[in-house]
Amino acid sequence: DDQMKELKRQKNIEAWNKKGRVSEEHKKARNKANVYAYRARLRNAIPEDSDLKLIRTIYECCPSGYHVDHIVALAAGGMHHQDNLQYLEISENCRKGKDREYDASKVIPWKDIVPR
Numbered sequence: 365d366d367q368m369k370e371l372k373r374q375k376n377i378e379a380w381n382k383k384g385r386v387s388e389e390h391k392k393a394r395n396k397a398n399v400y401a402y403r404a405r406l407r408n409a410i411p412e413d414s415d416l417k418l419i420r421t422i423y424e425c426c427p428s429g430y431h432v433d434h435i436v437a438l439a440a441g442g443m444h445h446q447d448n449l450q451y452l453e454i455s456e457n458c459r460k461g462k463d464r465e466y467d468a469s470k471v472i473p474w475k476d477i478v479p480r
Contacts (some may be wrong), residue, residue, distance in 0.1 A: 390424060393423045393424040393425075393426060394420060394424060396423050396432070397419060397420040397422075397423035397424070397432075400423075400432075400434075400438075400444060401416065401419070401444060403444075404438055404443075404444030407438055409438050409441075409442065409443050409444050410443070410444045410445075411443050411445055413445070414443070414444060414445045414446065415446055418446050418478070419444070419445075419446055419449065421478055422446065422449055422474045422478055425474070425477050425478050425479075426451060427451060427472065427477065429453060429454060430451040430452060430453055430454060430472065431451070431452055431453075431454050431457040431458075432449055432450075432451060432474075433449065433450050433451065433452035433457050433460070433471075434448050434449060435448050435450055435464075436448055436464065437461070437462035437463075439462040440462045440464070446474075449474055450471050450472070450473055450474060451471065451473070451474055451477070452470060452471055452472075453470040456470040
């Protein structure tokens with residue numbers, strides 16, 4: 365019985381390894397995308413033409429040391445739309461808050477990174 369359980373466990377591990385495991389970093393990015401989508405739904409801030417799969421990919425491709433930033437913050441009436449997103453250095457994003465004043469030299473447009 366124990367041998368059968370171990371064999372089954374090994375087959376599951378092999379199947380997941382073959383399929384490709386998701387990294388912790390990937391899980392965190394996906395969770396962050398889901399949290400912001402939830403907040404946007406609460407504010408009715410997701411327009412019909414938002415590409416939620418693309419937005420999730422934008423979060424998953426976020427470079428180290430950067431946050432995905434809503435150019436016009438959700439709290440300031442901005443939309444959860446791919447055209448309202450950019451990568452902004454963490455320190456600058458935390459300083460910015462919902463203001464629209466920030467150092468544009470610390471921005472990376474997501475279109476420069478995300479494969480399309």
